[in-house]
Amino acid sequence: MGRMNMNDSGPVVLGLQRSFGFGDRLGLAGPGHVAVARANPGFAPVFAQQSIRELARTDREPEDVLHAARTAVEAGGWDRPWGADADHLKTPEDVRRTVAAGFTFFTFDPSEHVDNTADRMSESGLSAAVAKQADDGVYGEESVVDLYREQSYELDDRSVIRFDEESLLRAAVKYGRAVHHCAQLSHVLGDACSGRLYEIEVSVDETDTPTSPLEHLFFALELRRRGVVIASLAPRFVGDFEKGIDYKGDHADFERHLAEHIAIARTHGPYKISVHSGSDKFGIYPIIGRVCGDLLHVKTAGTSYLEALRVVLRVNPPLFAEIARYCVDRFETDRASYHISTSPEDIARLPAPADRGAEAAYLGSDAGRQLLHVTFGSVLTRGNTAQGRPFKEAILEALESHADLHKDVLTQHLGRHLEQLQAG
Ligand SMILES: [Zn+2]
Numbered sequence: 001m002g003r004m005n006m007n008d009s010g011p012v013v014l015g016l017q018r019s020f021g022f023g024d025r026l027g028l029a030g031p032g033h034v035a036v037a038r039a040n041p042g043f044a045p046v047f048a049q050q051s052i053r054e055l056a057r058t059d060r061e062p063e064d065v066l067h068a069a070r071t072a073v074e075a076g077g078w079d080r081p082w083g084a085d086a087d088h089l090k091t092p093e094d095v096r097r098t099v100a101a102g103f104t105f106f107t108f109d110p111s112e113h114v115d116n117t118a119d120r121m122s123e124s125g126l127s128a129a130v131a132k133q134a135d136d137g138v139y140g141e142e143s144v145v146d147l148y149r150e151q152s153y154e155l156d157d158r159s160v161i162r163f164d165e166e167s168l169l170r171a172a173v174k175y176g177r178a179v180h181h182c183a184q185l186s187h188v189l190g191d192a193c194s195g196r197l198y199e200i201e202v203s204v205d206e207t208d209t210p211t212s213p214l215e216h217l218f219f220a221l222e223l224r225r226r227g228v229v230i231a232s233l234a235p236r237f238v239g240d241f242e243k244g245i246d247y248k249g250d251h252a253d254f255e256r257h258l259a260e261h262i263a264i265a266r267t268h269g270p271y272k273i274s275v276h277s278g279s280d281k282f283g284i285y286p287i288i289g290r291v292c293g294d295l296l297h298v299k300t301a302g303t304s305y306l307e308a309l310r311v312v313l314r315v316n317p318p319l320f321a322e323i324a325r326y327c328v329d330r331f332e333t334d335r336a337s338y339h340i341s342t343s344p345e346d347i348a349r350l351p352a353p354a355d356r357g358a359e360a361a362y363l364g365s366d367a368g369r370q371l372l373h374v375t376f377g378s379v380l381t382r383g384n385t386a387q388g389r390p391f392k393e394a395i396l397e398a399l400e401s402h403a404d405l406h407k408d409v410l411t412q413h414l415g416r417h418l419e420q421l422q423a424g
Pocket of ligand 1: 206
């Protein structure tokens with residue numbers, strides 16, 4: 001069907017090599033992203049990456065995201081493989097829409113089918129929930145209890161995971177419907193791609209509690225039993241992966257936990273471990289790079305948007321000040337859908353955005369970064385300057401007229417990401 005040949009500059013599947021996702025909400029970060037990728041050949045780049053939620057928050061279509069990436073690839077003379085990630089797909093409609101646009105990498109987000117109450121259910125509650133799942137056809141003809149109860153699985157690091165009855169039921173109640181949903185999306189994807197190559201990621205990074213090794217193994221075994229081959233899986237890790245700032249939590253705990261996940265991914269895949277909200281986690285990048293080896297994918301997006309605002313701040317301080325004041329007004333409302341620790345009191349302590357130290361305060365502090373991060377949708381779709389000009393238009397103009405600076409700040413900031421990932 002689709003034209004696919006070696007001369008085409010379009011996205012392809014990347015397979016099991018280290019990869020890095022460069023989300024670009026404004027469509028102008030591509031030249032910087034291509035430059036960073038060129039300087040770091042150890043990572044296969046994903047130049048197009050946007051979630052359905054971000055599309056809505058930026059008033060973009062999947063086609064716009066691919067077009068921007070392809071334009072940067074062609075202009076930058078990039079001639080190696082690159083990927084296109086349709087991120088956080090929840091419905092068959094999301095899948096069909098992004099296949100039609102030409103994406104190659106599809107991230108399924110079954111979070112609406114994860115039952116977070118499983119962690120607190122009584123044993124009889126768990127049994128009843130599993131019986132209901134069976135009635136609903138979640139496991140097909142099989143019994144999940146017969147499949148896994150008292151089964152032990154040895155991983156390649158010699159550790160063993162055993163499904164005792166209670167932990168099996170908890171994992172099944174929590175993730176059974178989510179796996180089933182992923183299998184359904186996978187059928188839709190296979191049909192929609194009809195012969196075109198594609199790869200799948202499954203993300204459960206937005207659940208209430210960290211993904212335990214046993215839960216991860218259950219998910220992997222169930223995907224495989226249903227014939228769903230994945231390129232990567234995004235667990236919810238221990239500690240806090242807040243948007244736009246460094247990791248919060250114990251580094252040794254994180255390393256142990258990550259090592260357990262990667263052992264499952266090696267033994268029962270192999271597939272990559274995918275790190276979502278991967279921007280600015282400098283403190284743990286060396287650990288991530290060392291522990292995951294080649295089985296690593298990292299996603300970033302917000303950090304490139306913040307670098308765009310850095311350009312605005314430097315070239316048009318009054319515009320930046322207007323945007324920042326608007327963000328302060330929006331903060332209480334917009335923070336609701338994010339997991340961040342910055343409080344309105346922290347925001348109130350920021351200096352005025354027209355002050356001399358604005359760059360350090362707004363782009364160098366956790367509070368400033370999270371303020372700008374959570375409000376991007378409002379800024380890009382609703383905010384206007386005092387003259388009534390949409391902020392988005394004014395931002396794009398500033399970036400277009402200072403393309404070299406934009407490229408430089410992106411190259412520097414994302415370059416640090418990739419260097420640290422290779423520093424372990
Ligand atoms: Zn995610």
